[in-house]
Amino acid sequence: MAKVAIIGASGNVGRYTAHAVSYIPHVSELLLFGRPGREEVLHGLACDLHDSFAARGSQSDVKFSCTPKDLEGSDIIIVTSGVPRKEGQNRIDLAHENARMISEIAAMVGWYAPNAILFIVSNPVDVMTAVALKYSGMKPNQVIGLGTHLDSMRLKWNIAKYFDVHVSEVHTRIIGEHGDSMVPLWSATTIGGISIQNLPKFKDLPEEQIMHNVMNAGSAIIRRIGSTIYGPGDAIATIVSTILGNEKRILTVSTFISSEIHNIGDVCIGTPVRLDRNGATTLTITISEHEVEGFRKSVDKIRAITQEVIERLDESC
Numbered sequence: 001m002a003k004v005a006i007i008g009a010s011g012n013v014g015r016y017t018a019h020a021v022s023y024i025p026h027v028s029e030l031l032l033f034g035r036p037g038r039e040e041v042l043h044g045l046a047c048d049l050h051d052s053f054a055a056r057g058s059q060s061d062v063k064f065s066c067t068p069k070d071l072e073g074s075d076i077i078i079v080t081s082g083v084p085r086k087e088g089q090n091r092i093d094l095a096h097e098n099a100r101m102i103s104e105i106a107a108m109v110g111w112y113a114p115n116a117i118l119f120i121v122s123n124p125v126d127v128m129t130a131v132a133l134k135y136s137g138m139k140p141n142q143v144i145g146l147g148t149h150l151d152s153m154r155l156k157w158n159i160a161k162y163f164d165v166h167v168s169e170v171h172t173r174i175i176g177e178h179g180d181s182m183v184p185l186w187s188a189t190t191i192g193g194i195s196i197q198n199l200p201k202f203k204d205l206p207e208e209q210i211m212h213n214v215m216n217a218g219s220a221i222i223r224r225i226g227s228t229i230y231g232p233g234d235a236i237a238t239i240v241s242t243i244l245g246n247e248k249r250i251l252t253v254s255t256f257i258s259s260e261i262h263n264i265g266d267v268c269i270g271t272p273v274r275l276d277r278n279g280a281t282t283l284t285i286t287i288s289e290h291e292v293e294g295f296r297k298s299v300d301k302i303r304a305i306t307q308e309v310i311e312r313l314d315e316s317c
C-alpha cells in the first residue's frame with residue numbers, strides 16, 4: 001500500500017487530482033499538502049474527501065498538512081503548486097515565477113522524502129521537471145513531469161473520432177515540449193495494431209487541424225472556464241496508478257534524456273518511458289527523419305529556456 005502526497009492540493013488541478021488518485025486501489029494514505037496559511041482550505045478539502053470515501057465505502061485515509069516533515073514516507077509526491085497561465089499567456093511565460101517555487105519545493109522533497117517519486121505538473125512542465133531534478137538532488141529515474149502524456153491522450157481521442165473506432169484501439173504519442181513545439185509521432189501511430197498509414201482513410205486525415213486542436217486544447221479550456229482540471233487530474237492518476245501497480249506501461253512523460261533519441265538529449269522533455277515502482281526508464285527509439293527534425297528543434301528550445309531559468313535561480317541563491 002502506498003502514501004501519495006499532493007503539494008498544491010488546494011488549487012484547481014490539485015484538488016481534482018486528489019479525488020482522481022483516491023480511486024487507485026494501491027493508495028492507502030493521501031496527504032493534501034500546502035504552504036502555511038492554507039490549513040483551513042486543506043482541512044475543508046480533507047473533510048469533503050472523507051465524505052466521498054464514506055459514500056463509496058472506501059477505507060482509505062486522507063490527511064492534510066503544511067509541515068514538511070509530514071512528507072516523510074511518501075511513495076509519490078505530486079506537485080501542482082504554481083501560477084497557472086491566463087488567457088493570452090504562453091506556458092513558457094510562467095517559467096521564472098514558477099521556477100523559484102519549484103526549486104524550494106524540490107529541495108524540501110529531496111530532504112524529507114529522498115526515496116519518493118517526484119512528479120511535476122506545474123508549467124512549463126519540462127523546464128520545471130529539470131528544476132526539480134536539480135534542486136531535489138534525486139536521481140533522474142525518480143523525477144518525472146506530466147510532459148506530453150495529456151497531449152498524447154488528446155491526440156488519441158481525435159484520431160479515434162476521425163476513424164470512428166474505440167479509443168483503446170488507437171496507439172499514438174506526442175513527444176517533445178508540452179507546448180508549441182510538440183511533435184506527433186505519426187510513424188508510431190497504429191489502429192488495431194495496423195500502422196495508420198496503411199488505412200484508406202489516412203489520405204484524408206486532417207493532420208494540421210487535429211494538431212491545432214491538440215496544441216490549443218489547454219488555452220481553449222482556460223478561455224472558457226479559467227483552467228484545465230479533469231483532463232490533467234485523470235492523466236496524473238493514470239501515471240500514479242501505473243507506477244504504484246508496477247505496470248511497466250510505456251507512457252510519454254517528461255524525464256531527463258541524455259542521448260536516447262537519435263543522439264539528442266541533455267534535457268528534460270516528453271519522451272516514451274517505461275514506468276514502474278522505480279520510476280522512469282527512458283526508451284531508445286528510432287523515429288522518421290521529419291520527426292527527428294521537429295524533436296531536435298523542441299529539445300533546443302527547452303534546453304535553452306531551462307539553462308536560462310537555472311542560471312537565474314543559481315545567481316539568486
Ligand SMILES: NC(=O)C1=CN([C@@H]2O[C@H](COP(=O)(O)OP(=O)(O)OC[C@H]3O[C@@H](n4cnc5c(N)ncnc54)[C@H](O)[C@@H]3O)[C@@H](O)[C@H]2O)C=CC1
Pocket residue numbers: 008009010011012013014034035038080081082083084085094098101121122123125146147150178227228229232
Ligand atoms: N502539465 C500540465 O499538463 C498541466 C499543468 N498545469 C499547471 O499546474 C499549475 C497549477 O494550476 P492550477 O491548479 O490551475 O492553479 P491554481 O491557482 O488553482 O492553484 C495553484 C496552487 O499553487 C499554490 N501556490 C501558489 N503560489 C505558491 C507558492 N508561492 N508556494 C507554494 N504554493 C503556491 C496555491 O496555493 C494553489 O494550491 C499551473 O502551473 C498550471 O499551469 C495545469 C494543468 C495541466
Ligand SMILES: O=C([O-])CC(=O)C(=O)O
Pocket residue numbers: 084085091123150217218219222228231232
Ligand atoms: O494549458 C495549460 O496551461 C494547462 C495545461 O498545461 C494543459 O491543460 O495542457
